[in-house]
Amino acid sequence: MNTGKSGIKTAVSSALRCGALAGVLALNVAGVQANDLDTIKANKVVRVAIDLGAPPFATKDNTLKPIGSDVETAELLANDLGVALEIVPTTGANRVPFLLTNKADLVVASFSITPEREKVVAFSVPYAAIQAVVGAPKDMNIRTLEDLVGKTVISTRGTTNDIAITKQALPGTNILRFDDDATSITAVASGQGDIFATAPPLLKAINTKSSDRNMEPKILLSTAMLGIGLDKKSTDLKGWVDGWVRTNLKNGKLNDIYKKHHGSPLPENVLSAGK
Structure with a gap:
């Protein structure tokens, strides 16, 4: 070795x-x-x-x-x-x-x-296990990857969520990356972006910080073992x-x-x- x-x-x-x-x-x-x-x-x-x-x-x-x-x-x-x-x-x-x-x-x-x-x-x-999803406010009409074209998706650099959205996003999708989840969560909670490629528990964290965001999973990107x-x-x-x-x-x-x-x-x- x-x-x-x-x-x-x-x-x-x-x-x-x-x-x-x-x-x-x-x-x-x-x-x-x-x-x-x-x-x-x-x-x-x-x-x-x-x-x-x-x-x-x-x-x-x-x-x-x-x-x-x-x-x-x-x-x-x-x-x-x-x-x-x-x-x-x-x-x-x-x-x-x-x-x-x-x-x-x-x-x-x-x-x-x-x-x-x-x-x-x-x-x-x-x-343990974790899902990678695309989350957005409940009233936002997002169902497929095509719905992300022309929109900005926030992602945390170097995570499995970032890898998944980068691989699956269609041309014309803008990915805005932050260096850690805490910064990404703050960005979404403060309204810097509405769409977040992340894990479902982090969407709950955003709703806790800002109850009016009402984030929910929209698209399942992958399920991974931890x-x-x-x-x-x-x-x-x-x-x-x-x-x-x-x-x-x-x-x-x-x-x-x-x-x-x-x-x-x-x-x-x-x-x-x-x-």
């Missing part, structure tokens, strides 16, 4: 070719070594990258305490591993670079498992995390966390991983 400079350069080149990591060449990735299971246990802390601008997966409450399903998932993982949790705030675009540059040991950030990303980083077995992201070199850690996910799907703890924050149980194809 290549863990040196050439191996990381190869991974970065592959990511650039598949369009998953725009701008990664600006990062200094030479000689970076990933933390594996023994190192994390020795340090007595696991660094987990979480997007705190993506409710209900993760956000901050009125006291600035991190909350959400991904936060509780990371807390449970750290507790079962017997180490402290260090939350590393990230954005959708930074999830892969944070693993490649050893800024985080794990990524628990509504991280969809895609073939492009799997060329660069490793994923656990799925622990995994815990790891550096490909962290093989022992991946083995432990896979076993942990299966155990906590089987005992219902991950399903309880998901239902608490999303209002519905995990899909059956996720729950089956624990059987």
Whole structure:
């Protein structure tokens, strides 16, 4: 297994070719070594990258305490591993670079498992799922992708939602990208745009911030499995995390966390991983 400079350069080149990591060449990735299971246990802390601008997966409450399903998932993982949790705030675009540059040991950030990303980083077995949809106010007549032509669709750069709308949008559709979900949500809630390519829970977050928006899903773009992201070199850690996910799907703890924050149980194809 290549863990040196050439191996990381190869991974970065592959990511650039598949369009998953725009701008990664600006990062200094030479000689970076990933933390594996023994190192994390020795340090007595696991660094987990979480997007705190993506409710209900993760956000901050009125006291600035991190909350959400991904936060509780990371807390449970750290507790079962017997180490402290260090939350590393990230954005959708930074999830892969944070693993490649050893800024985080794990990524628990509504991280969809895609073939492009799997060329660069490793994923656990799925622990949750997420839909990518086009949302708009209830009274807005949008039913198909053709209805988006000539309109502006807000999207968060580097997310699966952004990838889905970019691939499926017809010519003449204007995509306005922001760097994180928190900024995108604020843009829609404040009326900078009416159409949002996102996940259904984020539409609810907009309605909470601005009740007159009355956002709802209009077009289903895709359904994706969510995994815990790891550096490909962290093989022992991946083995432990896979076993942990299966155990906590089987005992219902991950399903309880998901239902608490999303209002519905995990899909059956996720729950089956624990059987």
